[in-house]
Amino acid sequence: MLKNVAVALLDGVHPFELGVVCEVFGLDRGDEGLPVYDFAAVSAEGSTLGTHVPGLTVSTPHGLDRLEEADLVVVPAGRAYAVRDYPPELLDALRRVVDRGARVLSVCSGAFVLGAAGLLDGRRCAVHWHHAEMLARQYPRAIVEPDVLYVDEDPVITSAGTASGIDACLHIVRKEHGPEVANAIARRMVVPPHRDGGQAQYIERPLPRSECDTVGEVLVWMERHLDEEVTVEQLAARAHMSPRTFARRFQQETGTTPYRWILRQRVLLAQDLLEASDETMDAIAGRTGFGNAAALRHQFVRSLGTTPQAYRRTFRGPQAA
Known part of the structure; x- marks a missing residue:
C-alpha cells in the first residue's frame, strides 16, 4: 500500500509540476477519510534550490537518503533537464528505488532524469510532445510514445506535459486506493478524474512540407x-x-x-x-x-x-x- 512519497528536486525545478505532486500527495485530507501520505520534498543539489521562475527558490532539509524509505519517488520537470547532467548519487538512488520494488514517476521533462538512470531502457514512456524527439534520440532504448498523457510501465510511470502529471498522480491513487478515493481527490482539485484521449489532440504538427518542386x-x-x-x-x-x-x-x-x-x-x-x-x-x-x-x-x-x-x-x- 502506498504510504510514503518523496519528490526529488533539482535546481531549476518547475513550480507547477512540483505543485501538482504536492497537491495530490502532500495535503492532509484525513478529515475527509482520504489517505494521508508521509510526504517529503528531497533535494539532490543542496538545501536551497532555484526554480525556473526568477527569484523563486525552494528550501528543504531532506537529502537523498530520504528516498530510501519512499514507496513512490516523483521527479518533476525542470529548466534545461533535456541537456544538463545529473548528480550520480541521484541516479543511483533512483535505480535502488526500482530495484527494491518501489515506484518512480516522472512529470514532463523529469523523464530525462529517469532516462539518465537507465530506467526507461526497454520501457514505453511518455514526455511532453515538444520533448519526445529529443528523449528518443538521447535514450534510443526507450520506447517513447508522444501521443499519450501518461504511461504505466510499473514500477516506472511517466507522464507528459504539465497537467498530465495530475492524470498520472490520480492514476496511481486509483491503482492503490480505488476509483472512489481518486475521484474524491479530483473533485477537491476541480479536475476530471480521467481525461479522454491523449496529448495528440494538443500537438501542433502539420506534416512537413516538401522542399522540392517534384510534388x-x-x-x-x-x-x-x-x-x-x-x-x-x-x-x-x-x-x-x-x-x-x-x-x-x-x-x-x-x-x-x-x-x-x-x-x-x-x-x-x-x-x-x-x-x-x-x-x-x-x-x-x-x-x-x-x-x-x-x-x-x-x-x-x-x-x-x-x-x-x-x-x-x-x-x-x-x-x-
Whole structure:
C-alpha cells in the first residue's frame, strides 16, 4: 500500500509540476477519510534550490537518503533537464528505488532524469510532445510514445506535459486506493478524474512540407481539395509521372504516403473547424472529405485518441458541444 512519497528536486525545478505532486500527495485530507501520505520534498543539489521562475527558490532539509524509505519517488520537470547532467548519487538512488520494488514517476521533462538512470531502457514512456524527439534520440532504448498523457510501465510511470502529471498522480491513487478515493481527490482539485484521449489532440504538427518542386504543386492542390476523393493515379497524372514513380517520390519528399498525408490534413482541418465554428458534425465531415459524421468520428479517434465532440468541448467549452 502506498504510504510514503518523496519528490526529488533539482535546481531549476518547475513550480507547477512540483505543485501538482504536492497537491495530490502532500495535503492532509484525513478529515475527509482520504489517505494521508508521509510526504517529503528531497533535494539532490543542496538545501536551497532555484526554480525556473526568477527569484523563486525552494528550501528543504531532506537529502537523498530520504528516498530510501519512499514507496513512490516523483521527479518533476525542470529548466534545461533535456541537456544538463545529473548528480550520480541521484541516479543511483533512483535505480535502488526500482530495484527494491518501489515506484518512480516522472512529470514532463523529469523523464530525462529517469532516462539518465537507465530506467526507461526497454520501457514505453511518455514526455511532453515538444520533448519526445529529443528523449528518443538521447535514450534510443526507450520506447517513447508522444501521443499519450501518461504511461504505466510499473514500477516506472511517466507522464507528459504539465497537467498530465495530475492524470498520472490520480492514476496511481486509483491503482492503490480505488476509483472512489481518486475521484474524491479530483473533485477537491476541480479536475476530471480521467481525461479522454491523449496529448495528440494538443500537438501542433502539420506534416512537413516538401522542399522540392517534384510534388510541391500537387500538395497545394491536394490541400485545396480535401473534400474530394482522389486516387494515386489522378495525383500522378497531375505530376506527370507514373503512379509508381509518384508514390515513391511522394514518400521520399514528405515522409509519408499520399493517403496518410491527405488523412492527416483532413483531421487538421476538422480540428480547426471544431475549434472555430458551430458547424454540425455532418457538415464538418463533408468539408473535410470524410463523408459523414461516423467516418469523421472513426478517423478522429484513430488519429487523436478522442472524439470530435470531446475535442470541441475541450477547446470551446461544454456549451459548444
